[in-house]
Amino acid sequence: MSETLLQVENLKKHFPIKGGILQKQVGEVKAVDGLSFVVKKGETLGIVGESGCGKSTTGRLITRLIEPTEGKIIFDNQEITKLSTNEMRKLRREMQMVFQDPFASLNPRHTVEKILEEPLIVHGIGNTKERKKLVQEMLEVVGLSSYHAKRYPHQFSGGQRQRIGIARALMTKPKLIIADEPVSALDVSIQSQVLNLLEDLQKEFQLTYIFIAHDLGVVRHISDRVAVMYLGRMVELSDSENLYKKPLHPYTRALLAAVPIPDPDYVKEDTLLTGDIPSPSNPPTGCAFHTRCSECMEICKTDRPDFREIESGHYVACHLYDK
Secondary structure (H helix, E strand, C coil): CCCEEEEEEEEEEEEEEEECCCCEEEEEEEEEEEEEEEEECCCEEEEECCCCCCHHHHHHHHCCCCCCCEEEEEECCEEHHHCCHHHHHHHCCCEEEECCCHHHHCCCCCCHHHHHHHHHHHCCCCCHHHHHHHHHHHHHHCCCCHHHHHCCHHHCCHHHHHHHHHHHHHCCCCCEEEEECCCCCCCHHHHHHHHHHHHHHHHHHCCEEEEEECCHHHHHHHCCEEEEEECCEEEEEEEHHHHHHCCCCHHHHHHHHCCCCCCCCCCCCCCCCCCCCCCCCCCCCCCCCCCCCCCCCHHHHHCCCCCEEEECCEEECCHHHCC
16 A cells, blocks of 8 residues: 555635625635645545636645635644644645646746746755756756757747646656646647556656546546545545546446547437536535536535545545445
8 A cells, every 4th residue: 555645624715705895705705615625645646627617626625725714634644723824835846846837837927947947946956067967867858958058948839838837847856746627728639648647657757636627528638536626615525437437426427428539420319418517615515516417406505515535446426325
């Protein structure tokens, strides 16, 4: 059994809604509402769900780019929710993020060399000569050339910019990388190249990934385990193969039905989602998914299902599996 690198316990993030002349709090958006999971060293945990389910907020909470309302985050046997800003800054050498939009996350006024050198300067790694050498080596590792170091972000394609974003995350040799929809802004033909690169880097640097995406088709190829989120909560968690062969939650089944199949003769099951995701500021009672579920029962409208293990390593929050 591999060692646990990250443990999340009852993680919550509630954003206040303010209104009126005095801007008093009139409600709150429960972006993340009680998440608990572990990530083992060297594995890839995929987190999937529709826009607004709280998956990107989860990534930012783990790195403490935003502060949690409640809950514990234990990284490498250290509880990071209690660390000061300065202590957290030092720890970020061990955990890095790759963002969705590579153009927005790279400073357009800086050369690639300066962008990649910055994490090394912040964490006091090497002298000027050593840093320049590291930058050139890392560019080669992610499939670019050392002469690209003098160029600016606008001189690269989307796929190349994302490679620069990945190189920047790797500069401090982290243990954990949180990839927040790293391929969703890229052309489909480029997506597979970036996914293959991430897999190769994981083997080379013994990395652990949390891979956030809304597309179950993308997550399938890179993840060891997949967590499905809906309205700030986890509804299903299983190893990747099992989830795709035997999805238990109606929401997971609907998401899988939406993945395109490259076969013109394939007839899809009619399990596509209807309706819109409810507002996180006013979630439905009982099971949050009951307003869109084709298998909704009376108990689903009033009682929230527990998130529990149905089969070995396969967890689900659904009344269909109540004993």
